[in-house]
Amino acid sequence: MQRLLELWILGLLAVTAVRAQSAGGSVNGGPDVQQSIGRTVTLSCTYSLSGSAALREIKWYRVSDAGDREPVLFYYPGEVAYTYGLYRNRASLVNTDSAAQEASLRLSNLQFSDNGTYECLVGAGGGGLQPWEGSAEINLVALVAPNDPxxxxxxxxxxxxxxxxxxxxxxxxxxxxxxxxxxxxxxxxxxxxxxxxxxxxxxxxxxxxxxxxxxxxxxxxxxxxxxxxxxxxxxxxxRSPSVSTITVNPSPTLEQPLQELDDVILTCTTQEGTVPAPTYEWRHDGGALPASAQQYRNELKLFSAQIEDSGTYTCTASNTFGSDTGETTIVIGERTDNMPEAQTGMPAGTVVGIVIAVLAAVAVLAVVGFVCWRRRQSNELKIPPDSPEEPAAVVSTEPEEEKDEEKLNLMEEKKEADPEEVKVETQGEGHAEVAKKPDPDQTA
Missing domain, CATH: 2.60.40.10 (Immunoglobulins)
Known part of the structure; x- marks a missing residue:
């Protein structure tokens, strides 16, 4: 019984070492691999073929948790290796010499998305044998260093x-x-x-x-x-908290002291790594805080500070182990420069926004006015459908002879009124008669 158990264990180990095999050969996958992203990693895979069988193909897939296979690299002897998707130009075979019987995959510039299970598939045929293929799986862990704890x-x-x-x-x-x-x-x-x-x-x-x-x-x-x-x-x-510093922002200097209407922030800092986390209490000259003061945890903010807000500010940090107090003194003087932006008027960004809005409104009104003017001009050029038409030119139908006689009569009347040279054309006869003013010398 013990002998049978030993044989069973040896058989199980052999099956584990040779992950996939058949009568035509075997495919052996290497150990699982861990590598940091950005580096090059090699997934080991070897194979052996029986008898006269020849290598037909090497294929690599990435296998999802659902069992779907994503192609990584396909190789056929005598041809180049084909890479796919995110593995294009990053995946290659370590050795394409079939005599080496190696199908290992090399991945460069390892990405976090490369993390997962890979399948090495080897196909063989020839020598009068039926086509055969075997496969092995290797797990790849793309290492990503976590943040410090x-x-x-x-x-x-x-x-x-x-x-x-x-x-x-x-x-x-x-x-x-x-x-x-x-x-x-x-x-x-x-x-x-x-x-x-x-x-x-x-x-x-x-x-x-x-x-x-x-x-x-x-x-x-x-x-x-x-x-x-x-x-x-x-x-x-x-441990008990220990107040290390109280900082003032903006930090006052001789050249730039704190001035009224400044926003002043006081920060109380305790020794790092102290637990339980302390609570903080602020006081002004030993009494209540100014009305404009607001506290958030270890910070105290004075909005638009006034001269009367000057004085000594104390910070007391406390926990169950004890307490500690720190203090700082600030002096707020009269403002000597221009008023802060928030006090003198609207911020520059708001002014710019208003100007842009006004210009946009003017542009819209100009476009609307131009369209209305063009429409009005177009309407003026059109003749209304119900407007009376202009009278047509009257064409005379009188005979040409009557016209000529009428013209001669007019010429006679004109000659008597103004004895100048007058030329009369008789259109009907196609000739002209010229009446001249009598010459005084000839008359004499």
Whole structure:
């Protein structure tokens, strides 16, 4: 019985080593591969053919989770290798010599989209044998280094429970996270979670502790990843907050002191990595804040500061372990330069917008006016359908002889009134008679 079990195990190992085989040969896929994006990777694949069988083709596919096959590279002996889609000009065979019996695939400039399972298919034939093909699969992991780990905290003051969450964003595969407390590994009550965003993986690890004012500890989260040259770490410490600085923006100088109507921002900074995260309280000269002041977490903003807002501002940071206070003094003087843009009128961008709007309106009115004028001109040139027509020219139908006689009578009347030389044409006869004024010398 033991002998049969050993033979079964050996047979299983042989099937695993030779992923796909048949009577015509075998195809052996290499180990799974991990490589950082941007680099060159090789997917190993070898084959062996039996008897007189000859290589017919080598094909590489990328296999989706649903089982669909996307062509990567096709090769036929004696021809060039054909590449497809996103693999064009990036995929090639390591060796095309059939004597080497190698079908390994080389991918350059590895992309995150290359991540997945690949199938190496080898086909053979000839020698009077039936066509044969075999295949093997190799998994490729395109390594994407995640961001450095960050720790966030959530403190419940009622239960004094502190939850620490360590996150390493957008990696492939997800980062491996571990915790220590004062150097000792935390292995219990650790909640882990991996979420996906556009194919990238976010790793999260969460622990919860009960906070005591007499207890101070340092918690460290370590992220390990194949793309990291060394583990990356983040740490926080249970302790009382310590105010390190209070900054003023804009920072006053002798040349540019703070002036009335400036917007002034005060920022209270505590020692980094302190948990629970402190709360902040601001005071002005030991009393209430100016009416224009607004606080958001560790920042205090004075809108359009006034001269009376000058004085000492204190920031008190507190948590369950204690508190600390820092202070700074600001002096706001009379404005000596032009009023700020917000006080003197509309911003330049608003003025420009109004000017553009006015010009656009003028242009529209000009176009409308021009169209109306053209339409009016066109209407004036047209004759209304019901307007009376102009009288047609009257053509005389009188006989030509009557016209000639009438003309002669007129000429006679004119000669008596003005005895100048008059020429009368008789159209009917086609000749002319000339009447001249009598010469005084001849008359005499």
């Amino acid at each position: 960050v720790i966030t905290d959530d403190y419940n003051s009622a239960s004094r429970n502190l939850t620490l969450t360590c996150t390493a964003y957008t990696g492939n595969p997800a980062a491996y996270l571990t915790w220590t407390r004062d150097g000792a590994a935390i292995t219990t009550d650790v909640a882990e979670n991996i979420t996906s965003w556009r194919g990238y993986l976010d790793a999260q690890s969460r622990i919860s502790v009960t906070v005591s004012s007499a207890q101070s500890s340092t918690f460290q989260c370590t992220a390990r990843h194949p793309a990291f040259s060394a583990p990356q770490r983040a740490s926080v410490t249970l």
